[in-house]
Amino acid sequence: MRNLIIVLVFFVAGIYISPFLTPLLTWHNVADEPSALSEKPIYWVAPMDANFRRDEPGLSPMGMALVPVYNEPLTQDAGxxxxxxxxxxxxxxxxxxxxxxxFSQTIDATGVLEYSQDGRIDISPRVSGWVEKLYVVEQGDDIKAGQPLYDIYSPELVNAQEEYVLALSQDNSRLIAAAHKRLVYLAMPLNDIEQLNKTRQVKRMFTVHAHNSGVIESLMIKTGAFVTPSHVLMTVISLREMWLKADVFESQLPIVTLGARAQIAIDGLERRDLTGVVDKIYPALNAGSRTATLRFRIANNDLSLKANMFATASINVQRSxxxxxxxxxxxxxxxxxxxxxxxxxxxxxxxxxxxxxxxxxxxxxxxxxxxxxxxxxxxxxxxxxxxxxxxxxxxxxQAPDSTREVAMPMSVWTQATVNRVMAHHEMVNVTHEPIAQWDWPEMSMNFYVDESVDLNSFVVGQRLKIEIISDEDGDYVITGVQMMEHAHD
Known part of the structure; x- marks a missing residue:
């Protein structure tokens, strides 16, 4: 009996003093919980756009309530x-x-073909006189080495022949040598000089022959014209080699070197074996386009390349x-x-x-x-x-919970209350109930209304069931409406 009384006394005392002991006993647990500061959100973010952040609660551009983000302890390296x-x-x-x-890099440079200036020859007479006959007709004519170009009558050359004949008749070696040298300087062919030495007959007219094969690039005389050594009568160009002048950007210039080989492609030609070599890098840049000009030499043995053809040079550059x-x-x-x-x-x-x-x-x-x-x-x-x-x-x-479906449905039905109707934009603002299928909380947001749904079905304050889908553009659209029996609570 005595023990029972003692137990009852302690029981009653414990009831009276427990409110005073509880704070002391629970102090350690409160300290272990997150502090009020750590529970404060560091920012709010849009559920559908992680880049939309605010320092206070609000709505996203889609009308959805912003979600708070808390400062969780770092468990891994920053970033x-x-x-x-x-x-x-x-x-x-x-x-x-x-x-x-x-590392290899291909630089494509476009340009236009032109004649190689190394094979260009301007033909001028060594003596003054009259063109008696012209053997070439027009620009573009093909000529062969040794082919006659024109006949010329020159009183100066006739006088030089007479002086040579006179020196031969006097048998004066010094005069003969001087007269012979003058005929050579006046470009009289050596075989004609030998013939004059044998026959002692002065020729009135001489024929000038081509020294190289090529094409007449320009023809600036006609039959009967009087010409002097200062006149360029015609220009002969060789087609065995062509130049391609192509432009590259300023940033590409440092990796292009002299001697670099390039594959050449020309519109209209099926040849795949055309190659060129960077022969020159011009020193000045185009101030407007900020490009530099490269010159490529291209062999043209079959004469298939023509001047002014458009071409592309592909230069392959590889690091060492x-x-x-x-x-x-x-x-x-x-x-x-x-x-x-x-x-x-x-x-x-x-x-x-x-x-x-x-x-x-x-x-x-x-x-x-x-x-x-x-x-x-x-x-x-x-x-x-x-x-x-x-x-x-x-x-x-993060991985979804085991109770959450991984594959979310494309459409859901939910109950919602109409807050605002934006007829001009074909949108409505509603407050919908939580949508478990999409893990959405209850929130207010804007929705587009599909053209199949009558916009007049939405009345501010009305409560109804709506079907929501996510379209290809990521927008959320109401595609179905069901009226509820009690539209207003």
């Missing part, structure tokens, strides 16, 4: 984001290895040392820097800044920031880069 495997697959993330190889390369699709370019997204394994990714070198149609040189053997993302990297650089909340990338 590293973790994405669940199924989300990686849904985003279509692809990676490729950083390689070390000899290996360098790191990544696909062009892997590089994210911005006004501040260039970045790639590295795949670290186990669903972890990180955006890193890189320095770029040369680039071609498929690859880009990387001079700093990554190493050979690293893996970089080549698709869907912009979304990952945004998350990595902004250190945003990554909850939407």
């Amino acid at each position: 590293v984001v973790t994405i669940a495997p199924q989300v990686v697959n849904n985003l279509g993330v692809k990676t490729t290895e950083v390689i070390s190889d000899y 040392k290996q360098s790191l390369m990544v696909p062009r699709d892997a590089v994210i370019r911005s006004g501040l820097n260039n970045r790639v997204v590295m795949a670290l394994g186990d669903g972890k990714f990180k955006s890193v800044a890189v320095n770029l070198g040369r680039e071609n149609q498929h690859w880009v040189e990387v001079t700093n920031g990554i190493m050979a053997g690293d893996f970089v993302v080549t698709s869907a990297q912009f979304l990952i880069d945004s998350e990595s650089n902004l250190s945003s909340d990554l909850m939407r990338y």
Whole structure:
């Protein structure tokens, strides 16, 4: 009996003093919980756009309530984001290895063919006289070496012949040598001089022959014209070699060297064996286009190339040392820097800044920031880069709960209350109930109304059932409406 009384006394005492002891007993647990400061959101973000952030609650451009984001303890390096495997697959993330190889680049330069000036010959007379006969008719005529070009009568050449004959008759060796030299200087053919030495008969007219084969580029005389040594009678050009003058950009100029070989392509010609060599790099740039001119020498043995043809020279330039390369699709370019997204394994990714070198149609040189053997993302990297650089909340990338469906339905039905009707925009603003299929909380947002739905069905304050779909553009559209029996509560 005594023990029972003692137990009752302690029981009653405990009831009276428990309110005073509770704070002391629970103090340790309160300290272990997150503080009020850590529970304060660091910003609010749009559910459908991670780049739309605000410092206070509000609505997104789509009319959805902003979601708070809390400052969670860091469990990994800054800038590293973790994405669940199924989300990686849904985003279509692809990676490729950083390689070390000899970087090659093809530079395409366009230009126009022209005659090689090395094979151009201007024909002028050595003596004054009259053109008695012209053997070429017009510009573009083909001529062969040794072919006659024109006949000329020159009193000066007739006098020189007479002096030579007089010296021969006097048998004066000094006069003979001087007269002979004068005939040579006046371009009298040697065989005609030999004939004059034998026959002592002075010729009135002489024929001038072509020294090289080619084409008459210009013809500036006619039969009967009086000409002097200062006149250019015609110009003969050789077609065995052509020049291509093509332009390259200023940024490409440092990698082009003299002697570089190029593949030449010409519209209208099926030849694939045309090659050229960079023979000259002109010293001045075009001030307007910021381009430099290159000169290529191209053999034209079959004479298929014509002046003023359009041509493209493809110059292949290869580095002498290996360098790191990544696909062009892997590089994210911005006004501040260039970045790639590295795949670290186990669903972890990180955006890193890189320095770029040369680039071609498929690859880009990387001079700093990554190493050979690293893996970089080549698709869907912009979304990952945004998350990595902004250190945003990554909850939407995490694997869904086992109770949550991975494949979300394309359309859902829900109950909603009409807040506003925007007839001119074919939109309405409604407050809908939570949508478990899409993991949406109860919120107010704007929806487009499909043309199959009568916009007059929506009345402010009305409560109804609506069908929502997500279209190809990512917009949410109301495609069905069901009136409820009690439209107003």
